[in-house]
Amino acid sequence: MGKKRRQFGLRYGSEAIAASTELERFPNTGLFLEGRLRHDLSQEEKVELESLVSRVEILPDGHRLISRGDICDHSTMLIDGFMLRTLDSGDRRYGVSFHVPGDFVDLHCFALKRLDHNIECVGQAKVGLVPHERIAEVMKEKPHLARLFWFSTLLDAAMHREWIMKLEQLKVPQRIAHIFAEVWCRLDMVGLAFEDGFDTPLTQADLADMCGATPIHVNRAIGELRKSGIADFNRGEVRICNREKLESFADFEKDYLYGDGALSLRQDGL
């Protein structure tokens, strides 16, 4: 799952190092809220969090964690790998968002009970399972941790909103660029990006599902990115030629990720 080219850590260098020691101490949940509000977790809460994971599993490529309408009694922490949230309509699949390690991918199914969408692996994934009774305990007894859980699901909503805006604003080539920029940034936040891009099991067809285009047109768009020296894509190897160019082309402003941008809560905490 992603042979590393180089360690990135341009901007989040210190956190990347922090994250790696966190991962030793908390192998399953060490990346949760990393680059966001992890610093707002007390040592005690980190221990509590890690203890919530009752079982770790390896899931194969394409595995469906949850299908729309399923009732579930546990939630899932993504430890390693990539996942996609999808919706089916007509005979086609649409991607609504994706996940990187550290994401509590279906925490919301605790309060939603039945999910409105599917969650599936892209490539092999390692996950940690958290029984809902344990989350209910947290709700009762650890209001601060509960609030951070809430926060983490609201992060999804903020990312949804940004994507809605981008879908309304951008043509397909720029949408692709935006996806590249966001994945790169989010991987970077958890210390998994390379200096010149990232590796992903996503195919051009997946990208098409994610931005509501045809694979043919996605291919055109990628060709365009390549020709204009912005980024290259080849069998999951995404190489960013020029970060500024990419981000300005895609009109990517990372604030909405609640990392270190204008909306960050790093100073304040929750």
Next chain:
Amino acid sequence: MGKKRRQFGLRYGSEAIAASTELERFPNTGLFLEGRLRHDLSQEEKVELESLVSRVEILPDGHRLISRGDICDHSTMLIDGFMLRTLDSGDRRYGVSFHVPGDFVDLHCFALKRLDHNIECVGQAKVGLVPHERIAEVMKEKPHLARLFWFSTLLDAAMHREWIMKLEQLKVPQRIAHIFAEVWCRLDMVGLAFEDGFDTPLTQADLADMCGATPIHVNRAIGELRKSGIADFNRGEVRICNREKLESFADFEKDYLYGDGALSLRQDGL
């Protein structure tokens, strides 16, 4: 704010009546989760909820409740009127979602602290203000109500996801139809829809912002809906000629609203 044509209540008739008596008893929060999980609130919780509202205000058309980046210390219950969540980019405004009475429009800013988007009135609105200290109390002392609060913010995310999918899937005429269908349905859930449509302060330009199109094209699209006998729009009066036609044209499936569809929690509660 919306002279009523007729009472709708085709499907939610009983709830509409229930809602009106709820509104007598709980004039500010009586529509919260109406048509969704309101029945899961105990009488005690309803009283608690109503008591959270510290002040009621009337806001003028176009008023900005919150701007992106603002820090806020209270959240807002929409009692009467319509609101839009928007994002600005370039020199244009994009709508990401809208709100109807009963929506706790910015509950999420409790856990997000700074919002990533703006919230503004479309037409005059009546709102109830809830201090964040009170919400923190709820988090500490009323886990079930806290969970319902969480649920209500997750509802937003579910609606975001559906809209993402629709943006990826639908052309502009169908997007407009989908907006009509959703607004109609949501108004109906709180007893505010007419049998043959609804009134709204939205203009064609607003609709354009909401579906990422130009006002000119929105106008074309509305002309198309009119010509094919699906719906009519004139200065905020939306008349639905044929519900089935509208919903099948827009591919509208109301499950994602967590009302009485396949994903409903009405039997189970939370």
Next chain:
DNA sequence: ATGGCATTATAACATATGATTGGTCCCGTG
């Protein structure tokens, strides 16, 4: 009532994207 302004309407042309088709490259399997 009258002028101004927001809202809605229509037309002609340019561009982005979809649909269809076919081709190439790479990798795992027999």
Next chain:
DNA sequence: CACGGGACCAATCATATGTTATAATGCCAT
């Protein structure tokens, strides 16, 4: 090694949408 399938690439034509321009309508303040 031959083969097949998945991923990627490319050209053509049809359609949806943007752009620009212009105008009709209804509302409101003076």
